[in-house]
Amino acid sequence: MSARVFMKRLAAVEIDPARSNQHEFNAGRLRQELGLKGDPCQGAVEFLFYKADDAEPAIVTESYTLYDARRNHPSRTEWRMYYTNRGVAAQARADDLMLLFRIDSKTHDLVALVVRRGTSLERELVRQLASRESEQFIEDLFVDSTIIDANTRRILLKVLRRTVPEGPLKVYPFTSHALFRQAVTQDEMPPTAAMADAALGVLADLEVTEHDPDDFIHLALAAETALFMTIEEKLGNMRLAELYLRTGPDFLATMKFAMSYQQSRKSRRGRSLENHFRSLLARLRIPHGYQCTTESGKKPDFIFPSCAAYHDPAYPSHSLRVVGCKTKVRERHAQWLGEAARIPLKYALCVDEELTDALIARYDGKLRFFLPTPILDAVYADRPSRPLLGSVADLIGELRTATATPRRN
Template identity: 30%
Template structure:
């Protein structure tokens, strides 16, 4: 699903790798300013701009993003000098900058209506890799700001997820509303079971070539279900929130409703991905068991060819395959290592773009193969791409073992 181009959300963006002097200036001397070098001046122009609303964010893989809000001011400190200029960008104290360390990536983007987004991503994290990919920030250093080179990037559902992680709400495509009446007719005024919604979403795509293009079909199903879910969710939220938005705002009612919607959204994503993978395996005639216990409380997402074969001590270990499934992985990938003790070489499928090299090196060391739709390979480094496994490659692997 296409949510427009990156340039529709930002008027421009620049980035730098934080140096020690940047951190010292912010956290010790309380200078709270960046020198207005050329790329910043190209972004803000020559006129002073006071009190721009600013969102600050710090991104790390091991925790939820830290958000803070304040203001930035762009000004020429030598405005009255007849020949010299000295532009600076002033910002207020904020929690995100307080978390930043030398080596972290800093991105400053100008949002619509002269609102500023300043985000920091921990060095070596997947968050940093994804932000670098989204804004095309190769070659960013400490000496100055580097402009983004990717304003024409199309925003897919996967890229939209990254934007939302930094507090940017994506615009729903107008065509998405065309599906609402059909969903109301089929499901009424409540969400159906996850498997039913996944099957319906896939059906709206017409005939899917799971054999010839499993990578493309999996991404298409994910993006279509993500879009339909958002359309239906918005419709139901408008209905559920209406009683609390009268002349006397019921804050508690609004909070209860929105928290319930947030929890539903959070729990749905993983289940939907598992449903889509099941559709893939069923369409290709691949035998599997989903969400079955192997040892104790260990319950892998998928065991091939079956859980009965896994528990049969006479069944050859070389023909067993285990697959974990996570739309996003962060540091949760290590959970897969403790599942299915009989299988030493494990697999994890994800829709996460630009996973950090630190993570993929650790995965390879722990004999975990990362399975990624081929369309996302470009978000990884050349060295990573040689090691990645596509969805089609994984299907062929389990099919070959199934017929041995």
Template identity: 30%
Template sequence: MEKGLLSKYFKGIVAKKLSEVEVDPRISNQHEFNGINEFKSILGSEKSIYEGVFVYLTDNEEDTLKEVGSLTWYNARENHPTRNEFRLYYSTTQIMEKANAGDFLLIGLTHDNKLAVLIAPRGTTAEQQLLWLFEIKEIGNKFIFRDISSNDTKLNFAGKYILNSVGFEIDEAEPDFLDLILKTFGNQFPSTAVFSDFARSTINNVSPIEEPDKTLIAWLEREEMLFKTLEKHIVSKKLEQGFGENKVDVDDFISFSLSVQNRRKSRAGFAFENHLESIFKSQKISFSKGAKTERNNKPDFLFPSIINYHKPDFPVELLTMLGVKTTAKDRWRQVLSEADRISQKHLITLEPAISLNQTDEMFAQNLQLVIPQSLKETFTASQQLNLLSLQDFLYVVRQRQTKFIK
């Protein structure tokens, strides 16, 4: 199967707004999703039991829940001569107990024949991302069905981001690069700065000066692919060796697993900063990275410099602060207190399809969002009016720098 297609992860999906009868035990204890006949073309007409992966998504990453349960597909009118009424019974999980009427529900049949049950509260970024990914324009109380295999989508950066955020492992390892990576670094992870520089060196068809937005995404995608290739090699070797003296030490396995997850998370953030820094240098823009302002805060980037920031007589209107967050969700507020002298903060993020609720709140807090150009299409037309691309942001900073030099 070709890489990069949505059909690699889903055969088909149904989606709707949850109704009270489906989730409120005061009204019904049926534990069933009703009105789902359209799913028959994917699930068939025979009674069957599926392993289900239930995920409750919120804009606070710490509140996101994941749980395994089961779902039973059956025809409630099996003995009726002319009528069919297919239902999907779900087992008790804390996620379904947490769900409320009006929440967005998406059920997808995966290629390993499991059912992914994704729930996102109304008005959240998680809801908006799922609606965008599956090209759902309007959603109501009745299920809509989409056969992914016959109506496929090529996954771009935003699509991969969303799938990964809901728990799907995106396989982007590329064996053709493994020999080059091992020749350069051996069987170990280099520092993030060194690896980012290596990733950039393997791409020569982009320009950080003429096309900074396109270049940033290309560098990020290439580094992700190279990292996954090296990670797959190193982790495979470790799995062959086993864990602990007896090769099956559970604590050693858990410790190794956590180290893999933590490396992934921290590396992504550092890579984002590294590539932005390279673009700023290519553009010959003056900046300070990770320098202290007030209360030991360290904004990711200050323009033109931390020295100018701490000069009381330096014009405030020529100062710019840029926070860098791979995911915005609940973390965007952290940048608000990182540079007291600068009233309007800038934040660049790779988070696609941020909800209108959140972008309105950011605007109210005088936070200007910077979104790479190719990700802007995931936002509504009205939201896009208030977004800056990286190219736009560079123009703002360059104009201020020109006044500073004069």
């Protein structure tokens, strides 16, 4: 039996907080059709918002809970699916088309395509999956995945569009890099550590050094991303051709392929910042401990000057520092606050362009965010929260001061 896809028109009360705080769908049949078990049943929802045919989709990760609102009733059930609405309201509109489905039957995680009404992608998805015209699609519908045409596949796969590097990386010959040739020959993406080393080699070719910490981190991440995506594009085209030879250009096969690559990007990006920050610390000879246990179950990314110093009661607490690394902060800030109890002010190194003024101000004196200068200048320069943010050079200065000969209590 083919995997099932839930199709519906979004209603204003389901997405707009000004209309309702509902953020729920009726889910009795949805639970059965998608094979979601348990009460409650919980998982992540990866929303892909296709707002125009010529643009890649915006991606927002939310969570959901599917539950029986009448679980205590002796004879009635009322299944509802509640989802968090941190980013959906800003991206979706009433009457947009939503396609909800499972990529992997082994997990309860879901993918939701939200496609702007009136786009060619919206019209073609309704025509090819629901066998009707867009204007005729009104009621919720469950359909089997089916073959889709080449243009529809092309638009859907824009989720994998390769970012064109800027600045000195724009003309760098990534397809001539030894790691690119190795990956194509072996038909395998290199491990994260190898990608990080290759990125440092690119920086050496461009004469970028650790003496400008902000450029070092910013360009190391950009170089690794550019090399990764160059390899990904080559391997992806080869594997996509093989996939369609085996299964045909099916809707769910296409999306499963795309989301597997999207997940690979997220996993790699999560470790890249840590790797390049470790390289920067080593080059600048700043002593540190990496991912050591501070308290039971707590393992922060970096402790300064060392794990041994942290666990030495005689070592002054005011000379200890902790740094957490995360490309996107999301909910990690709560975790950071619970780590390294001896250190009241936590440091966070990130490249997140979506930090809100409210979040930054809320943690003033508890958690300080540091970002590369190019991001600070492009995103936060005119924001009220800018004085509370630091650059990578600021962070290095703080760590150098703290790891100098400590003052005893």
